[in-house]
Amino acid sequence: MNINKIKNSKNNFKLIVITAYDALFAKLFEKESHMILVGDSLNMSFAGKPDTLSATLDQMIYHTNAVCTGAPSAFVICDMPFGSYINKDEALRNCIEVYSKTQAAAVKIEGGEDRADIIKHLTSNSIAVMGHIGLMPQYVRSEGGYLVRGKTAEDIEQLVKDAKAIEAAGAFSIVLEGVKTQAAREVTQAVNIPVIGIGAGNVTDGQVLVWSDMLGFFEDFKPKFVKRYLMGGEAVRKAVKQYAQEVQNGIFPSKEEEY
Template identity: 75%
Template sequence: MSIIKNDFEKMNITKIKKAKNNKKLTMITAYDALFAKLFEEIADIILVGDSLNMSFAGKPDTLSATLEQMIYHTNAVCTGAKKAFVVLDMPFGTYINKDEALKNATKVYQETNAAAIKIEGGEDRADIVSHLTKNSIAVVGHIGLMPQYVRSEGGYKVRGKTNEDKEQLIRDAIAIEKAGAFCIVIEGVLSDVAKEISEAIFIPTIGIGAGKDTDGQVLVWSDMLGLFEEFKPKFVRHYLDGATLVKESVAKYKEDVQNKSFPSKDEEY
């Protein structure tokens, strides 16, 4: 299978917005320089997701991720993928009001090369998004199932199951678009509802567990490559049996050490 490389040297907000109804956008998470470099020439957007708190740090949810962690990992990603379009996921508690949001987003811009930030919320966060974009901060919105709301919502719940909720999601998307976001992540939403949301706005939508009719898709890299074993969300497709391959490789390494076949003469000085 040939590797389809992205025209990453020219990727910017204008190009992302022009992808609407023209090209499906590919977003993937990364948390370090090594994997960011592997993804750089393929993905349209690299998201330094607060999902790192679960897949990288082993926590039960994303809520304890800190801004310092996100900045650290974003710097690693930007170092490994210098030409990529990198988005930093603003962690829980860093945008509780307009002033805090701007202060923390400014810190992100000053201390990293992130091209944009992502924040969760719909109509209730539109004033914050507006304040950020009016102060030269590029924003990706995030509506639907929002991991930072997991405790207040009582778990991870699929959205759009009632007409009332569908209408609210559409209002959320329109409000975030009007506030100045250049694209919106839609997570955990019924596919037909995600399609309606995408058709209701003029900026691209990036789906995760939201069907095929959004303007792009995003997956957590460790989910996609089959390295996260605790559970497999319904919306995840494994493109590699990574956990098995890694375990088999490490077991072979151990075997070679114990039977003295590693290192060989060719691997000695």
């Protein structure tokens, strides 16, 4: 998958995006996904933090390298962490560092009209950018929580403006998170680049989920928009319990596991 194919997916086929943070899971996801996002969500599901805000650029580069190693043919996107793109020059410097130290194909930036000038600066300097609007986790403290967007006509109008500004700035796609379905429909129809939904209904051009949510490994809470395709935490606990019992009872290792 390349950027041209991603752009051409609009109105042709749905894009499949999933997060990954390491080589092991990236390898498992590579064949079934069009893009792999190294999301700053790793700060919560991988590092156990309460939000994404303390993720660092070094963390993101480390995990992006691991994902690129595990899925060398995948279109990998590095999520730029909070504070790494506060102005055009710093954003470009940090994105160049991501490009020089990893094989990432693109970066992701949160923000709409307010970040369009930064996105334009990046795309003008050969950095491929995926936008992110709607509910934006990096805005959680300034907005007073994780708030669903698109509940009013005015907010839908702003989301459409945000999407158009990001498209005009040269982004190749947009993540649209935590919005009412009608808002998602209007945003998706308003732009010519693919809109990837997460908590935005089935009217977008594709879907993205955090792997530990969809596979049931993150159990602290389940967002409304998540469907668990596997009860991973439960399966792991059951397997570890069996291992412990077999060790205690002298069943493992058996003759089959001996040299």
